[in-house]
Amino acid sequence: MPTSHSFRHRRTAMPATPTPVTSYPASDPGFAAVPVEDLLAGEADLIARIKLCYGIDRDSFERDVLMLVRRYAACVHLLPATADNYFSKPGGLLRLGLETAFFSLQGTDAHIFSGRMSISARRQLEPRWRHATFIAGLCCELYRLMSHIIVTDAAGEAWPAFLRPLADWLATRGSERYFLRWRPQAVEARGLGLFALPHVVPPAVMADLSEGNAVIVPHLLASIGGIPVYRDHNILDELVRRSLALVIDRNLVASADRYGSPQYGSHLERYLVDALRRLTSGNSAWIANREKSRLWFGQDGLFLVWPGAAEDVHQLLEADQLAGIPKAPETMLELLLAAGVFEAAAAGRATWSIQPPGAKAPLEAVKLSAPAILLAGIDPPPVALPQALEFKPAPASAPVAPQTPPSMPPLAPVKSGTQLSLIPPPEPPAESDVRVAPVEETPGSASPEPATTPPSATFALQAPMRLNPVVRDALAEAVRTLNDGMGPPTVCTVAQGVFVPLEEFGRRGVQPSLAMRALTEANMLVKPNRNGPPTLSREFNGNPTVGIVLDPRCVSGLDLAGFAAPPAEGS
Template identity: 65%
Template sequence: MQPVDAFPPREAPAGQPGDAAPESPAAVPPQAPAAFAYPAVDPGFPALGLDELLAAHANLLSRIKICYGTDRPTFERDVLPLVRRYAAFVHLLPATPANYFNVPGGLLQVGLETAFFALQGTDAHIFSGRATITTRRHLEPRWRLATFIAGLCAEVHRTLGQVIVTDHAGSEWQPYLLGLHPWLSQHAVTRYYLKWIPNAPDSPGLSLFVLPQIVPVETLQHLAQGNTVVVPHMMASLSGMPLYREHNILAELVRRSAALVIDRFLKASADRYGKPQLGSHLERYLVDALRRLVATHPAWLPNSERSRVWYGRDGLFLVWPNAAADVRKLLEADQLPGVPKAPETMLEVLLGAGVFETRADGKPLWTIAPPGAKTPLEAVKLAAAAAVLAGLEPRPEPLADALAAELGAAPEGSAAPTPT
């Protein structure tokens, strides 16, 4: 299949992620039924070809080509096949059912926009700063391509475990086996239908299972040639896991770009439809901040003197709002737009996402009595310790005793936040 001709001459974009966002093309709507029907009939999504699918994103693809900074043959060799494979995998799927990029083609659009801003951000950063000039010259194009890939696939995990795709007869697409467009072609499907799974967890690590369908082996081999850092940093970004003892600039660029893209969409949606939802996208940045603090901040060493983190027989606790202050400082340093800074808002988001666990009476704050503490402390409890301890080596061992002081009571005035 020939690549789509999507590169008319365009004015070069500015060099920082704070510039104007790429123009979002009109979403490709499902074709309406031929006649009015009651009860309402789900029109489904049309099985568009890849050229038709990507034609709607011609302007954005042109800006990506300019930002990549190569001639057309090089771009069509290095980048466009990745875009086509990603488009083949996600097709017209929305990114979410009712939050950000919840329109047909939303998952493709958010991937392209995040990849564009992340790639653009590489111009202002030096990767492998301690390496020789020769080594940096060898690694720089690989860092740029890996950053683009990580941005492109930043939301692809949403196809796994959050939505069920079927044809008219009810046969289901299996995303772990092949992309959506190949499935449509193999089964001669002309329209497909979605069923969203309620309260599905956000699991970015699942993206690694479908990455081979988007990134060919030859590309991974190219990224890994002559180094042992580019691919691990890209994989860490996609899986949402911090790298211990290393600063992952690639993950930082993708995280900031995704937050920017989603925040812009929600603000534009608010202009059209009212107040945006306090959505699931905020959870990932907060959980990521918790993981990074546990991995790198000396005051977050579990069960150490005056620690923010206490791990007992009855679970993992974070001293609150002290822990929230550290999260706020980290997020401010990340310069992520739209991410909450107030402890109350963080608490609301993480409780709503099921990251934190309330007491039996529904109150969010627990009273804990860590060893050596002169007075009891207020804390929040993680629903699963692995949410922040996963990948930490050596894995902390829980204390033999329980930490919760009085499991039926809560600190005075610690009522659960009211959802907004």
């Protein structure tokens, strides 16, 4: 029978914490250096579909196609295409290349290459075009090996991606596993894919593709390197871009079903930039500095009239039948700003105001971070205008000061009624006192004047980009009449915002019903009564007038503290 001493001894001998049933590795397990044939065995179904699409015998497929697939698999091995987006699982880059190659090859059946050549010449070149299209699709993302990832073995030795395929390097090192690190803030440099291309495509294949023609290899290299072909239509690249967009979109949808929301849009930058380049090189409305052009090149940079340019881009990409391309100009703008293609005007404001030569009013535009993004390769290159294009409202000048006292008496009685003054109440007397002094002491008091005279506000419309451009232009023109020197004001301030007579839209060729609907959809109106109509009837310029009340936040230069809050729900 055990004694109490033996029980105490057993209790002290037991471990303080239980041993876990499952242990987790504390370090990155990496990827196994599996043979290339094992990689291809996992893609046997897709390879069989590629063979069926090629329609050639087994020996020819082994020699011409499967050889390229093996070499591609030796390069990318089990590497994922992205860190946490599309094709991010092990083997993702291999699958991405095979799927894009398959759909690109499939697309060649509906296109005619070398259409200007004779039938006999086309018969000779057609198989080469199809083979080149397959290669372009297979290697379209090969640049990621150089630009986005760093591969090391267990000893920390880095894989020289420019020198040899990954599988060959692992075999030389005798490594059983390898490890992956993602380069921070990697830049998409598709041209690097040309340096990895010899790992996949041997010189003999290039020689065969170039036999009897001088266009297939240049179009193939242009597609892989992301280089636009300005003087010819690159059908090969068009098929690859369409197939890649389809493959990525399908993968993102499938990933969303399994893992939640993916990062949509991160792969679309290349298509948007490519569309901008194609329009710049081939659309007459995009010739720089021409009247009514979308593109303006000045001393302060290259600008695109927006959202008109976005509409052209959408029409072009819609004709290309690319999957997942955004339709809204706001989405395009966000993507290109995030990618560094466009440069924001200021914090919280993405677009710029420019006034090209001959323009009657400032235009809304976006600014390219570097003109070479669109102008590189244009022959002859556009010449920048001698002046800057950015529109900067002129500061108030001294001669305007004497005009202020006569305008003050009308403001005082208006302020006592329902209409609010554009200038805060405490400022008018002080401003009038200050402005009288410089008029009397003009010869000797030039320096005190700018120090004591507050600058006059500049009133301008601040409308969201989704607002109908016709309505926006008409409303902006009406709001500008609040500024000095713009003629008699056609709008006025009221307790809750800016009163705009409906007839002002009609005078500018815009139907009032269209304007009201567009402004309501853009949430720019303040209803006098939440449950009533959006219109307000009041006396304006001595006549009963029906109009709308614009939210004061939509007009820059107003003192928002001087406006009443909108009526509560149900008031």
